[in-house]
Amino acid sequence: MSDVSTNLYKSQLLDYYYQRRAESSINKGSRFLISKAVFGTSSLVTKKGDGTYEIGELPKAFDLAELTSQFCTINLVPTYSGGIITVRMDLDQSQLQEGKNYPFNTLVVLDNENKPIAIICVQEDSLYVGKTYTAVMAINSTTA
Known part of the structure; x- marks a missing residue:
């Protein structure tokens, strides 16, 4: 897979992701879920x-x-294989109004406390009923 130019796409795990993952591992607070x-x-x-x-x-x-x-806003079902957490995000067109254009440039991934754990930014796009959109984020769980 080739790298995508940072002019087109950027993603970032937030500090909160690491904090919640660590706290969950020592049974502090609720269980951490993407x-x-x-x-x-x-x-x-x-x-x-x-x-x-x-x-x-x-x-x-x-x-x-x-x-x-x-x-x-969509629910996620991440998968895990070989140290990689894969988060697939498919636009749910049933939440969109027919005939309306939705400007889009940012996806925010939330934990089970509805707090952001990651952000993805892309070039400005328009989403609407009839246009599919899928983003996939891979999180390497073997690195900090």
Whole structure:
């Protein structure tokens, strides 16, 4: 698999992911689960003067309130094999209104406490009923 240019795609596990994973392993707080993803937009992706988009530096902390729009929330069923957690995020078109265009540039992955654990930013796109969208995030669990 080739690497995708950071002009087109960036992803970041948040500090909170590591904190929750560690706390769960010592039975502190609730069990840590990767459970949902939210489709929306954020100011992390900006339009430049020439009409192209720039994905800014992704932070190590992010709050769901930082999304400038949210239009679809899905439940996740991550898989695990060979040290890799695979998180597949498919747009649920049943949550979209027919004939409406939804600007999209940010996916936020949530834990079972509905707090962000990862963010994915892409070039600005439009999603709508009839257009499928799938994002896949691979988390190497053998590294910190």
